[in-house]
Amino acid sequence: MPTPHQTPIPTQWVGPIHIIGNAINDEVRVPLATYETPLWPSTGRGAKISRLCGGIRATVVDERMTRSIVLEAANAQEAYDALQAIQGNQALYTEAVAETSRFARLLDMHSQIVGNLLFLRFECATGDASGHNMVTKAADALIALILERHPELGYGSISGNYCIDKKASAVNGILGRGKNVVAEITIPREICEKRLRTTPEKMLTLNTRKNHIGSNIAGSLRSANAHFANMLLAFYLATGQDAANIIEGSQGIVHTEIRDDALYFSCTLPNLIVGTVGNGKGQGLEIVEDHLTELGCREAREPGANARRLAAICAATVLCGELSLLAAQTNPGELMRSHIAMERHG
Structure with missing residues (x-):
């Protein structure tokens, strides 16, 4: 059998991200493998916010x-x-x-x-x-x-598609498939204005109009987010996951509120399909092993604990990228200016 030709995907470490919750309490740097190079500094901006605001709380709600x-x-x-x-x-x-x-x-x-x-x-x-x-x-x-x-x-x-694997559906969000994780952060107004160049009110309005109303009129299925798939694919490729699972993985909801003059921002991801052992890991892919080790997901823990840690890190990473992009989109022209500066080099 011929040896597969391995072409490395550009990868950078982002963070550290400060994460707290029922699966992890740590600051971790995260590898993201992507050709969309603005994703690194954008997600990095969200990581900076996590350290300024006491951390992103990632709660693993369910797994199956x-x-x-x-x-x-x-x-x-x-x-x-x-x-x-x-x-x-x-x-x-x-x-x-x-x-x-x-x-x-x-x-x-x-x-x-x-x-x-x-x-x-x-x-x-x-x-x-x-x-x-x-x-x-x-x-x-x-x-x-x-x-x-x-x-x-x-x-x-053996497969009747009621599972359902690698296809958009409602059933996975309702009954569960993979890890169901909620990532949350509360950002004071001062940090919103200084670090994200926006306000809690602008973020709330944009999330309602874009992610909820816009997604609804487009016919999205159990989805109200800007670009979960970008962070998921980069994270999945860097950690040896089945990348096709971003189809159901990117079905998730952003929810925002204003609390005591601060922005509450959350990302709910009910279908995160990740693992720290199995296919894609331990097959001579040293870079994947190195990434999982650096993430602290190769420790001696009870069965399932490493995978829950990985899922929590993944959800927090998604929040960092989602937060940064939405903040940019509250300001006219900022999104394109950023892409030109970071990707097209003027």
Whole structure:
């Protein structure tokens, strides 16, 4: 098998970012791999704000990886009867998942019946791995067990798209897929004006008009943000993640308020799919290993803790870039002037 040709993507370290929360309390520099060079100083400006304002609070709200299967029955009644039996024996299926991996654990199961088709969406804990392959292996075992116990059902597919992987959807934001992380910061007026060259009022107005109303009339799906995808892609590439997962990862919401003459600014990212072990890591990609080590995500911790730390860092990085861009867009001409100065060199 030929060795893949590796072309390095320009990478710079940004920060440090001051982050507090239930997965990390630290100041960390963050690697971003991108051809969009203004992203580095822009995200760096947000990182500076994090250090001036007591830190970005990153809260990991939930974590799970999913795989949906589709089975076929003779008719909807038969599918429904089988579903009732499957749901009544969930402990059996929980045990089957646990036998497929040291870290896989069945958290929940959701279902949909369409005609004679039965869709089952399995949700699993996957330790420090993002878990794509882990949940697929578990789903294979579950299919075999279900078909053994329910010969009236037939195999449809190992992936029924009710998961849903690398496609824009509503279900992931509602039921969860990957890490659900909320990043928040409160910025005093003086810092808004001096460091971001804007005001809390301008930021609130822009977020409402651009991210919420503008995204709504464009038909965005569970999204109200300016450019989550930019920071996500750069972070994913630098840390060995499956970059295609920025499709669902960039579905997120910016929420702003004015509190006691300060700007409250938050980024909610319900579908961050990241891991510190597994595909993309430990395969001779020394630069990825170096990045994860520098981020403090190669420490001896309980299973899942390194991945939660990585997700919190990722969410805080997204907030830094989102905050800086929106601040620039409150001022006429600033966005283009910045790009010309930083990317086109005049």
